[in-house]
Amino acid sequence: MPHRSDRLAAEPGLIVSRAATRIDGMPARIPMLVVLAFALLWFGTLGLRHLLGPDEGRYAEIAREMLGSGDWITIRYDGLKYFEKPPFHMWMTALSYALFGIGDWQARLCVALAGAAGLGLSMLAAARWFGTRAGVTAGLVLASAPMWNVAAHFNTLDMTLSGAMACVLASLLLAQHPAATPAARRRWMLACWAAMGVAVLTKGLVGVALPGLVLVLYTAVTRDLALWRRLHAAAGIALMLLVALPWYWLVARRNPEFLHFFFIHEHWQRYTSTVHARTGAPWYFVPLLVGGFLPWLGLLPGMVRAVMQRAGVAHAAGPNPPFQPALMAALWALAIFVFFSLSGSKLPGYIVPMFPALGILGGVALAHTGNHAWTRQVRAMLVLGAIGLLASPVVATLDANNTPNALYRHYAIWAALACALVIASAAAALWLLRRHGRMASVTGYAFGMLLAFSVALLGHEAIGRSASGIDLAAPISRVLRPDMPLYGVGMLDHTLPFYLRHPLTMVAQADELAFGAAQEPQKWLPTVEAFVDAWQHGPRAVALLSPQAYAALSARVPMHVIARDWRRVAVSNFAFAGERQARQPVSDSPATL
Structure with missing residues (x-):
């Protein structure tokens, strides 16, 4: 007699029909309200922060x-010309x-x-x-894993890649x-290959x-050549x-220099050398993995057991070994982690593609976790939240x-609030466990x-707003015209050009535009x-400089200050209305920063 969960997994129509009235013992409207709450928090916060450099501003611009x-x-x-990355994310x-106009949330919509998409398809698999x-708990684990949900709110290529890779893994499992x-x-296999193309x-x-790489490792471990x-x-x-x-064909045809730069410099040299100066220890x-999966670290023993006990494996009737989905997910996570750990170029977002596999394994472990083990997990997070709250004043000293x-x-105030919410969430989970059971608690x-x-991410606007330069955009826009050059003197500002809707002309230092x-x-x-x-003999122009560069160059050529903050000074080579007010120095008080 097959296990009930196996029978439901093999009969998706049965899942749908029963889910129409009750899901895991709850009225269907409750999970629907939960999904709505998650979706509102997921998508409703996209425009509440200004873009950060370098990545968010770069890809938005x-x-x-x-x-x-x-x-x-x-x-x-x-x-x-900028050939460091292919165009899908920018497309x-x-x-x-x-469709929706140019703005912050529109720039982040792709990653969200x-x-x-990666979350949904991982749940289905x-x-x-x-x-x-296990499907529901996998979704809960992945959605609340900090690395996944934070990456889904930063306009970088890491989450777009990770969403596509999650679809690759999930489609393979489903097939x-x-x-x-x-x-x-x-x-499903054609969907897997299409996701690899994306x-x-x-x-x-x-x-x-x-x-x-994962497929080769899986075959080596299981000797399941029939999978191929x-x-x-x-x-x-x-x-x-x-x-x-x-x-790739079109861009190489139009730009013969593309192939060498993209495949040699941006692939081989990036991985095998430190040419990009993004080094890191093995x-x-x-720590990024620990922090990125922090709320669910207590599930790790159960995740290992799921792999060792070959969770989900059906008894094979034929000569070929049965497919092992838990092992495939484990090798997926492990291969990605080791691959990038060995690379000469390291950035935090590189390991985001491993998290859907961790989410699936975490969901399996959580589905089989008893109340006692779950209580230990929640209490541990309660302690971590309290430690974080006590340590939050340290942020104010940085x-x-x-x-x-x-x-x-x-x-520091936002960091303390986030830790307080961790404590409150853990306490609420303990209360829900007693009153409504483990699924409501989870x-x-x-x-x-x-x-x-x-909240921790949204609070970063306290730093990110001034870093983005948004407060300078309005005064500069009143002076800058579309036909004027906008110089970046010794600095590549990644965010302000986006808010000004005007590209930079680099001066003296090409930076990553070399x-x-x-x-x-x-x-x-x-x-x-x-x-x-x-500046002296050309057309009217505006320039962005660091305060140090402004101090040096303003002694050589006339510069009319438009606006300034702690990172940059915006100047013109012509006088303009309101110049006297713009010359007033910016206060270092928190109110103006």
């Missing part, structure tokens, strides 16, 4: 320039602008949707293999279920290299190439990354964790002397 120019093939940043952001309860019909297996179109060869015959490789590879290849990702201490003092706990980490500047040297000023000459 690239998409804005793409939409404005109508050139969706040759990617440009501040008017210069989706430009489409968001076209990618995170939600977990439910198919491990039962409905390999023993109850899948040949037609269903083919459809991943390749988002961040390059890593989109196919990582799934390939179920991949529909011929049709799948053709579909993947159909998704990804046209842009254990660089360990003065790092050239950020004024006054901003950290503001953020749901309340997960929502509370998502709320707490969302490749584009080398390809089109007429579009930048390579020396300060060239800038001084253009």
Whole structure:
């Protein structure tokens, strides 16, 4: 007699029909309200912060320039060729602008949707293999994992890639279920290959290299060579190439320099060397993994047991070994973690693609966790929240990354509030466990964790607002005209050009635009002397400088201060109305910062 969860997993129609009235013993309206609450928190907070540099401002501005120019093939940043990444993320952001206008939440819509898509498909795969309860708990674990939900609210390529990779893993799992019909297996495998094409179109060869690595490792461990015959490789590879290849062919045809820069410099040299100066120890990702999965660390023993006990595996009737979904998820997470730990280039977002696999395993472990073990998990988080609350005043003492201490003092309040919400969520989970059972407790706990980490992220606006330069945008816009140059003197400002709707012309330091500047040297000023000459004898212009550069250059050439903050000074080479007010120095008080 098959286990009830296995029978439900093999009969999705039965799940749907029963879910229409009750889900896990609860009226259907309650899960629907829970989903609505999660969705409102997930999408409703996208526009409550201003963009941060470098990544958020960079990709927002690239998409804005793409939409404005109508050139969706040759990617440009501040008017210069920018071939570090493929265009899928920027395409989706430009489409968001076209549909909803240009703004902060529109710039983040792509990552929020990618995170939600990866979450939803991971839940479906977990439910198919491990039962409905595991599918629901997998969604709760992943949605409330800080690394996943924070990444889904930052305009970077990491979450767009991770959403596509989550679809790769989930589609593969769904295709390999023993109850899948040949037609269903083919459809899910084609979806898997299409998602790999999107991943390749988002961040390059890593989109196919990582799934390939996991597949090789899985085969080596299980000796299940029959799996390769179920991949529909011929049709799948053709579909993947159909998704990804046209842009690569078109951009290489228009820009012969693309192939060497993208595949040699941005792939081989990035991974094997420190050319990008993003170094880190082999254990660089360990604290990020711990912090990124913090609310659910107590599930790790259960996750290991799920793999060792081959959770979800059905007894095989044929000669081929049965597919092991828990092992596949574990190898997926492990391979990604080790792959990037060995890389010469490390950034926090690189390991985000491993979290859907952790979410699935966490969901399986949580579905089989008893009340006693769950109580220990919640109490541990209660203690961690209390420690965080007691330690939050330390944030108010920081003065790092050239950020004024006054901003950290503001953020310390938000950090304390986030820790208080962690405590409240854990306490509420204990109360719900006694009154309404474990599923209600887990749901309340997960929502509370998502709320707490969302508050911590939203509170960063205390620092991020001034860093974005949004307060300078209005006074500069009153002076800057579309036909005027906007110089970035020795600095690449990643956010203010987006808010000004005006690209920079780089001066003296090309920064990450060095490749584009080398390809089109007429579009930048390579020396300060060239800038001084253009400033004195060229057309009306506006420039952004650091306070130090302004102090040095204002002694050489006339500069009319438009606005300033602790990071930058905006000046013009002509007098304008209201100049006297703009010359007033900015106070260091928290109210003005």
